[in-house]
Amino acid sequence: MSITTSVYKDCFIFLTTKHQKHLALDIPFKQILGAQIIEYNFDTDQLGTFSGEIARIGTPIEVARKKCEISIIDKSAKFAISSEGSFGPHPAMPFIPAGIEILYFIDVIRDFHLFETEIFTDTNYKMQEVENYEQLIQFANSVNFPSHALILQPCPRNSNGLIIKGLVSENELEYAFNTVYKLSNGNKVWVETDMRAHFNPTRMQTLKILGEKLAYRLTCLCPKCATPGWGKLKIEVGLPCNWCGNKTNEIKTEIYGCPKCCYKENLVPQHGKLYADPASCDFCNP
Ligand SMILES: [Zn+2]
Numbered sequence: 001m002s003i004t005t006s007v008y009k010d011c012f013i014f015l016t017t018k019h020q021k022h023l024a025l026d027i028p029f030k031q032i033l034g035a036q037i038i039e040y041n042f043d044t045d046q047l048g049t050f051s052g053e054i055a056r057i058g059t060p061i062e063v064a065r066k067k068c069e070i071s072i073i074d075k076s077a078k079f080a081i082s083s084e085g086s087f088g089p090h091p092a093m094p095f096i097p098a099g100i101e102i103l104y105f106i107d108v109i110r111d112f113h114l115f116e117t118e119i120f121t122d123t124n125y126k127m128q129e130v131e132n133y134e135q136l137i138q139f140a141n142s143v144n145f146p147s148h149a150l151i152l153q154p155c156p157r158n159s160n161g162l163i164i165k166g167l168v169s170e171n172e173l174e175y176a177f178n179t180v181y182k183l184s185n186g187n188k189v190w191v192e193t194d195m196r197a198h199f200n201p202t203r204m205q206t207l208k209i210l211g212e213k214l215a216y217r218l219t220c221l222c223p224k225c226a227t228p229g230w231g232k233l234k235i236e237v238g239l240p241c242n243w244c245g246n247k248t249n250e251i252k253t254e255i256y257g258c259p260k261c262c263y264k265e266n267l268v269p270q271h272g273k274l275y276a277d278p279a280s281c282d283f284c285n286p
């Protein structure tokens with residue numbers, strides 16, 4: 001779909017953020033939808049921080065929705081977007097760190113909510129205790145410092161109240177280390193990657209990818225009621241084996257749906273196959 005047929009052409013979409021996320025979302029929303037992102041600079045740290053001094057209340061999806069609602073209330077936004085990320089072990093492969101990003105969108109005029117989410121393994125998310133400056137430099141070198149910022153605080157984490165964020169040069173890092181070291185019990189310093197988008201170019205890039213996904217989805221209209229946001233809701237596995245007919249773990253159906261009228265369609269998956277290769281069958285190829 002071209003921009004000329006986008007229902008959001010020339011619309012203002014308010015983005016509630018403290019962390020300059022418009023840098024990731026401006027281009028996809030402009031190029032794909034012809035819409036303009038307007039940043040609403042609100043202290044979203046009140047809703048929780050990565051470094052743990054303010055606990056997040058609610059699920060990441062609830063927090064993302066709350067951020068959208070803030071610009072709808074404060075700025076009378078007709079269209080609102082927000083993002084929320086969380087980091088930790090990959091849900092399926094716990095030894096790999098991963099980021100789960102959510103982009104949440106509310107269209108007040110058409111009265112629907114829509115979100116896209118994705119798991120990214122491309123992240124520098126890492127944290128540990130260090131005993132001396134040499135160990136800190138080793139850590140820094142392993143997480144793309146100084147293009148990606150660091151956070152230091154006394155050990156144990158969140159015990160002292162002092163947290164130094166956004167460290168992006170070796171001078172800053174050394175000064176912060178000396179300050180924090182003096183306040184640390186047991187002479188250990190806590191270091192972690194700064195996951196705020198404007199201090200983490202890798203995260204900014206993943207937000208751009210998710211922004212493209214959401215913007216593209218908003219060009220897709222429901223075949224029943226023409227509301228934007230038609231897209232894949234879930235997949236069902238169980239494609240039958242070509243030899244024995246038993247169910248395999250390959251995708252059998254993709255279920256598409258509308259965010260407004262709840263109309264759904266079962267579609268043939270992208271691989272286009274009606275039967276699975278016996279190689280992926282537990283009976284034919286145990
Ligand atoms: Zn089989």
Ligand SMILES: [Zn+2]
Pocket residue numbers: 222223224225226227258259260261262263
């Ligand atoms: Zn619909």
